[in-house]
Amino acid sequence: MSFTGNLKTVAFPDILQLLSSGKKTGILVITKGKIQKEICFKDGNIIGAYSKNAEEDFLGNLLLKQGRISRIDLERALHLHKSTGKKLGMVLVDMELIDHNEIGKILKLQVEEIVFNLFSWHEGEFVFQEGKLPPEKEFFVELNTMNMLMEGTRRIDEWVEITKGLPKDEELLRVVLTPETKTGEVTISLDQFQVLSLINGERTVPDIVSESPVGEFITKRGLHQLLQAGLIEVAGIKKESKTEQFGDDDSLWWLLLRLYSSCFAAIRRNLDQKLGPDNQKVREHLSRYSTGVWGFFSNSTSSDFRTTFNKFKTTVQKIPKEAQVYRMLSGLNQILTDQMSLVSSLLGDNVRRQVASEIRKEIAMPLAEKREINKKFGIERDLARALTEFRQVKNA
Numbered sequence: 001m002s003f004t005g006n007l008k009t010v011a012f013p014d015i016l017q018l019l020s021s022g023k024k025t026g027i028l029v030i031t032k033g034k035i036q037k038e039i040c041f042k043d044g045n046i047i048g049a050y051s052k053n054a055e056e057d058f059l060g061n062l063l064l065k066q067g068r069i070s071r072i073d074l075e076r077a078l079h080l081h082k083s084t085g086k087k088l089g090m091v092l093v094d095m096e097l098i099d100h101n102e103i104g105k106i107l108k109l110q111v112e113e114i115v116f117n118l119f120s121w122h123e124g125e126f127v128f129q130e131g132k133l134p135p136e137k138e139f140f141v142e143l144n145t146m147n148m149l150m151e152g153t154r155r156i157d158e159w160v161e162i163t164k165g166l167p168k169d170e171e172l173l174r175v176v177l178t179p180e181t182k183t184g185e186v187t188i189s190l191d192q193f194q195v196l197s198l199i200n201g202e203r204t205v206p207d208i209v210s211e212s213p214v215g216e217f218i219t220k221r222g223l224h225q226l227l228q229a230g231l232i233e234v235a236g237i238k239k240e241s242k243t244e245q246f247g248d249d250d251s252l253w254w255l256l257l258r259l260y261s262s263c264f265a266a267i268r269r270n271l272d273q274k275l276g277p278d279n280q281k282v283r284e285h286l287s288r289y290s291t292g293v294w295g296f297f298s299n300s301t302s303s304d305f306r307t308t309f310n311k312f313k314t315t316v317q318k319i320p321k322e323a324q325v326y327r328m329l330s331g332l333n334q335i336l337t338d339q340m341s342l343v344s345s346l347l348g349d350n351v352r353r354q355v356a357s358e359i360r361k362e363i364a365m366p367l368a369e370k371r372e373i374n375k376k377f378g379i380e381r382d383l384a385r386a387l388t389e390f391r392q393v394k395n396a
Contacts, residue, residue, distance in 0.1 A: 002130055004127040006123065007121055007122055007124045007126060008122065010126075012121060013152065015028065015128075016145055016148065016149045016152075017146075019041050020145035020149070022044065023043045024128070025043060025044075026041055026132050026133070027040050027041070027128070028128045029127050029129065030126045031126075032123060032125075035051070035052065036052040037117075037118060038050045040134055042133070045142055045144060045145055046115065046141070046142070046143040046148060047141060049111040059088050059089060059106070062110055066106075066213040069098070070381070071329075071377040072329050073095070075323075075329070076326055077091050077097065080094075082322060089107060104141065107141055108143070109215070112148070115143075115148055115152065116217060117216070120159070163220070165224045165228065167205060167234050169205060170204060170238050171238070172203065172234065172235040172237065173223070174199060174232065174233060175231065175232055176232060176233050180230060186229075188229075189222075191221075192226060194212065195208065195212060195214070195218075195222035196226060196231065196232070201235045205220070251370055252373055252377060253309070255366060255367075255379065256329075256332065257296065257309055257312055258363075259363050259367070259383065260332045261296075262366075263336055263339075263383075264289075264336075266359050266362060267342075268286065270355050271343065274347055275346065282342075289339075293312070294332075294335060296312040297335075333382050333386040336387065337386045340352060341389075343355055359387065363383070367379070
């Protein structure tokens with residue numbers, strides 16, 4: 001037996017109460033525009049929840065915010081998830097990125113966020129498919145639906161007051177260095193501390209929410225409490241940066257082309273200076289990276305960078321979208337490790353360290369200019385690892 005309707009006529013809390021009191025088993029599907037959310041019930045309790053086209057609910061994004069995995073780890077896991085059909089949680093466990101016992105706690109937080117976000121929905125089509133359950137049985141949670149209902153209702157009441165007291169979306173927040181307190185001491189909760197650590201004078205409320213590991217409600221409640229306590233304040237209006245004039249993808253490709261072009265140019269320059277520009281071993285080794293998408297990194301110059309970038313971006317877009325970031329980052333770091341290993345094999349470790357030092361100086365500025373993109377994708381960390389790893393070079 002199934003029932004359908006619209007949240008305009010049947011409120012989400014009423015649906016939860018009905019399914020809980022009736023001890024129903026099945027899947028509740030709610031759709032609003034392109035976003036679809038599913039909540040799985042067994043005997044009236046919530047055992048799982050999933051989202052489509054709602055990035056804030058995705059398990060991978062939650063793990064990124066918590067610092068549990070890197071962007072490149074996530075890209076690799078998503079690639080395996082799509083190629084094997086396994087649930088992402090199981091893939092992460094198989095990759096030994098997340099402990100099997102830990103994944104349950106993380107999934108519980110994900111399910112809670114999906115359900116609590118639905119309390120703010122006042123429209124959307126819903127259908128309850130009674131008796132149906134997801135086929136995957138790797139991980140389930142069990143949440144008392146009535147407890148979720150009471151907490152969700154409480155949050156909605158509190159939400160109204162919170163949103164009234166928050167700054168506008170374009171206003172920056174900063175920490176008050178000498179807050180006025182009656183006792184001279186400041187006591188904050190763990191949630192407030194996690195939110196406070198994200199405030200640097202360069203982020204707005206939406207920026208902080210997107211970076212926070214504790215979910216939108218707890219983050220905004222923490223901001224509201226910190227503002228009320230006089231521990232943070234508005235620092236001005238956010239100006240559009242050069243990075244933000246591009247989409248995330250454009251900014252990433254722009255940064256990668258600048259960084260790795262500089263890396264490979266520094267390597268080639270040192271090899272040419274010490275072995276001559278016509279060294280056969282060097283030419284043969286580097287020629288394997290002179291074609292395809294990798295050729296843009298050895299042939300770009302400052303005078304034609306814009307043209308090179310546009311051609312490079314067009315080439316990248318031929319790669320399946322879900323694999324673009326993983327292929328480019330992993331491929332570039334493999335090439336960098338390979339070329340640095342060539343330097344070490346032909347010129348010794350001292351020259352290798354010298355080249356690495358030159359590279360770090362050359363890439364410092366573009367990394368600083370696009371620090372948010374750098375942080376989001378873990379570019380500097382992975383690049384630093386590639387500069388120090390060694391791989392045996394054939395025929396060197």
